[in-house]
Amino acid sequence: MSRNEITFRLATRADLPSIVRMLADDELGSQRERYEDPLPQAYYAAFEQVDSDPNHKLVVAELNREVVGTVHLMFLPSISFQGSLRAQIESVRVDKNYRNRGIGNEMLKWTIKRASERGAHVLQLTTHQSRADAHRFYVRLGFKGTHLGMKLSLK
Amino acid sequence: MSRNEITFRLATRADLPSIVRMLADDELGSQRERYEDPLPQAYYAAFEQVDSDPNHKLVVAELNREVVGTVHLMFLPSISFQGSLRAQIESVRVDKNYRNRGIGNEMLKWTIKRASERGAHVLQLTTHQSRADAHRFYVRLGFKGTHLGMKLSLK
Numbered sequence: 001m002s003r004n005e006i007t008f009r010l011a012t013r014a015d016l017p018s019i020v021r022m023l024a025d026d027e028l029g030s031q032r033e034r035y036e037d038p039l040p041q042a043y044y045a046a047f048e049q050v051d052s053d054p055n056h057k058l059v060v061a062e063l064n065r066e067v068v069g070t071v072h073l074m075f076l077p078s079i080s081f082q083g084s085l086r087a088q089i090e091s092v093r094v095d096k097n098y099r100n101r102g103i104g105n106e107m108l109k110w111t112i113k114r115a116s117e118r119g120a121h122v123l124q125l126t127t128h129q130s131r132a133d134a135h136r137f138y139v140r141l142g143f144k145g146t147h148l149g150m151k152l153s154l155k
Numbered sequence: 156m157s158r159n160e161i162t163f164r165l166a167t168r169a170d171l172p173s174i175v176r177m178l179a180d181d182e183l184g185s186q187r188e189r190y191e192d193p194l195p196q197a198y199y200a201a202f203e204q205v206d207s208d209p210n211h212k213l214v215v216a217e218l219n220r221e222v223v224g225t226v227h228l229m230f231l232p233s234i235s236f237q238g239s240l241r242a243q244i245e246s247v248r249v250d251k252n253y254r255n256r257g258i259g260n261e262m263l264k265w266t267i268k269r270a271s272e273r274g275a276h277v278l279q280l281t282t283h284q285s286r287a288d289a290h291r292f293y294v295r296l297g298f299k300g301t302h303l304g305m306k307l308s309l310k
Contacts, residue, residue: 016234023235032236046238055208056232076229077211079171080178080246081187083201087309091235116309123309126281126302138305147281149302150293154242154271154278 004063006103008110010051011058011070016043018067019060022093028128029093057114061094061107068098069107075118087115087123108141159218161258163265165206166213166225171198173222174215177248183283184248212269216249216262223253224262230273242275263296 011019017039024033034040050056050072061069070093076086089111094104115123126149127134135145166174172194179188189195205211205227216224225248231241244266249259270278281304282289290300 019234029235034237040237042238043234044238046232046234046240049232050234053210053232055210058234072234074231076245077201077204077208078245079174079198079201079205079213079227080184082189082195083197083199085201086245090231090233090241112307112309121308121310123307124281124304126279126304128302129300135303135305138307141307143305143307145284145303145305147283147304147306148290148300149279149281149304150290150298150300151302152267152278152293152296152298153276154267155276 006068006106007062008059008107009062011047011060013044013047015060015067015070016047019058019070019091019093022067022070022095023091025096026093028130059107059111061103063098063103067095069094069103071107071111073111073114075115075120081121084121085119087118087120089123089125092125104137105141108138112141161223161261162217163214163262164217166202166215168199168202168206170215170222170225171202174213174225174246174248177225177250178246180251181248183285214262214266216258218253218258222250224249224258226262226266228266228269230270230275236276239276240274242270242273242278244278244280247280259292260296263293267296 020033020035020039020043023029024035050058055075057073059071060067071089072091074088076088078086175188175190175194175198178184179190205213210230212228214226215222226244227246229243233241
């Protein structure tokens with residue numbers, strides 16, 4: 001592995017502080033996460049759920065053995081589209097100190113490849129209307145903004 | 156149960172033709188589904204995947220013992236939002252012959268209640284930008300169109 005090669009692997013429990021730090025380090029995320037030491041137990045409980053489900057892949061990107069990105073890839077069995085598998089991504093983040101180096105691009109390309117290999121017919125995501133940079137980033141990767149993403153808060 | 160009461164239950168294999176008929180009976184759906192007799196085997200294979208996963212609930216609405224609506228409710232474990240469970244719906248349909256009778260509204264209220272009871276912090280969906288009626292329908296139920304839904308075709 002060359003010094004500057006980005007690698008991808010499944011996250012472990014030990015990666016959770018790095019992941020939550022990236023989720024929290026953003027205008028929207030700072031209002032809803034709790035990046036504390038120790039990390040609130042709820043994050044570990046959620047990790048166990050994700051990690052034990054073969055339809056969920058919590059992934060980290062590493063550069064020089066440091067976690068610099070994360071994506072939660074999930075596979076959703078579905079009746080529609082003639083019973084085709086859907087892939088979906090949530091919680092896509094690149095460490096603020098490592099932006100504009102193509103890490104997000106490599107991470108997404110890696111993710112698209114995994115989703116294809118698993119046989120998904122589509123990879124879907126939603127991104128907040130305010131994230132114009134993210135929209136352009138995904139369009140460059142081939143995504144089309146054909147849908148309105150709607151949310152109902154239940155708490 | 157009164158004559159006109161709508162009831163909801165998990166779908167069985169025997170409901171698949173009714174479900175696929177509703178998915179296909181629409182401008183977008185007609186291009187991507189195959190409502191044939193017998194139904195393509197892929198639909199049954201997908202049903203087994205959905206039915207065997209406790210995070211997936213394929214639901215039908217019944218009126219006078221006839222299937223008149225369907226919704227696929229799924230629960231997504233997630234690290235974000237302090238490790239909160241997300242709920243998501245896909246493939247929401249009401250039979251064309253039974254529209255404008257409040258069936259969709261009752262079906263969604265029932266779905267929102269199930270998602271709340273399971274402890275989800277949000278119920279999310281995407282709907283095609285062209286479905287203006289659907290947008291208004293979900294706004295009336297309290298959903299907010301805060302996100303852009305993006306899709307990448309993998310086939």
